[in-house]
Amino acid sequence: MTTYAVTGATGQLGALVIEALLDQDVNPADIVAIVRNQAKAAALSERGITVRQADYTAPEALAAALAGVDNLLLISGSEVGQRVAQHTNVVEAAQSAGVRRIAYTSVLRADTTALALAPEHKATEAVIRDSGIEFTFLRNGWYTENYTGQLGQYLQAGAIFGAAGDAKVAAAPRADFAAAAAIALTGEGHGNKVYELGGLPFGFAELAAAVSDITGRDIPYRNVSQAEYQQGLIAAGLDEGTAGFFAALEANTAAGDLDTDSEDLAKLLGRPATSLPEAVRAAHAG
Ligand SMILES: NC(=O)c1ccc[n+]([C@@H]2O[C@H](COP(=O)([O-])OP(=O)(O)OC[C@H]3O[C@@H](n4cnc5c(N)ncnc54)[C@H](OP(=O)(O)O)[C@@H]3O)[C@@H](O)[C@H]2O)c1
Structure with missing residues (x-):
């Protein structure tokens, strides 16, 4: 036992x-x-x-x-x-x-x-x-919920604002990372292993397309500079430090730090990670 x-x-x-x-x-x-x-x-x-x-x-x-x-x-x-x-x-x-x-x-x-x-x-x-x-x-990798959790804001703003350009993010829902963790915790052969866990990479234009398609609204991706992004967050009520933190994350995203082509997550799960449209659909339904 x-x-x-x-x-x-x-x-x-x-x-x-x-x-x-x-x-x-x-x-x-x-x-x-x-x-x-x-x-x-x-x-x-x-x-x-x-x-x-x-x-x-x-x-x-x-x-x-x-x-x-x-x-x-x-x-x-x-x-x-x-x-x-x-x-x-x-x-x-x-x-x-x-x-x-x-x-x-x-x-x-x-x-x-x-x-x-x-x-x-x-x-x-x-x-x-x-x-x-x-x-x-x-x-x-990044939780898809970091984006789908903002669905209401995207709809309210009529656009998805970001400073990540055409970078990709290999995000997956928490439930996929949780299932992989449970498998790694209980299974054999996972000792002294390093897993790079990412979902199917998507760009922000794809995120905008999925949001538009599933909500029936035209929600484009609007790329702005990192400084403009930070100013936008401050205008929305965030303090300067928090806005700077999120702006720095955008820079990381633009540099590809949230992307991976590793298949470790799918291998651990024994199936592909949940797709972006599935995740957006679930958030919209929720
Ligand atoms: N991959 C991503 O996109 C991403 C995004 C955000 C965070 N993360 C990281 O992933 C972790 C899990 O994500 P999540 O979404 O489950 O975050 P979460 O809902 O905030 O859960 C964090 C958990 O850590 C517990 N915790 C925090 N400080 C603690 C302390 N001093 N002693 C004992 N327990 C403590 C919290 O306890 P309570 O339940 O009592 O609050 C909570 O259960 C986060 O904590 C963070 O390190 C990853």
Whole structure:
């Protein structure tokens, strides 16, 4: 019997990973959901999943939460700037608890990319490698929801504004990354492997075409300069720092940092990733 733990189990990706594990017929009693807010996890307990409370900042609680765990999925935290220290706490707790393998949600080409968000992932990968624990690096591409989640704004603005030119993004829905994570966590042969996980690459003109086709509205892609993009976000109410962060992400996107031709995701899933039109259709229906 193998015991699996998932951190961030009350987050969007974590919840989908738990579903994917159950879909794979993993016994709920063999799943440990590690959450920082137990009140959010009542539905998990009701389904027979063991819920343990531990914040990434609390080493002792983390060690207790990982007792008896064999394979751990460490879902990267959301507190940018604090994540290396937080993830290091999890890895050290895993060492003391005797965890056999850590799967970690990283980013595409974490060790070489210029993506502004990558340094914390690169550093976390190094901490995991140095721990001596077997690892599986799930270098996730962008979530399609980063775009489909803005469907209402696209329709309201009558256009999709961006500064990524004709760059492509190999995005996939969270559910695809979650299913791949569950497969990598439970399957054999994934120890000390690095997976570059991306969906079917699409450009922003394709995104605009899919949105137009599915909503029945004419929503073109309007490419602007990075400075104009940043100003547009400030005009829409974002503070300068946040607008600068998103403008820098556009520059990363334009440079191809969110694209990959790797087939690792489809190989892990045993099927192609969900297509852009399918994802837009689901968002529109939702
Ligand atoms: N590939 C992409 O496009 C993309 C986009 C955004 C983020 N990400 C990364 O992927 C991760 C998962 O994505 P998501 O959509 O599931 O994000 P999410 O819904 O924000 O989930 C993040 C999870 O991390 C937990 N968490 C954050 N700080 C923690 C702490 N100090 N201690 C314990 N748990 C903590 C949160 O707990 P609570 O449930 O209590 O809030 C939540 O469950 C993100 O955290 C981020 O690192 C990827």
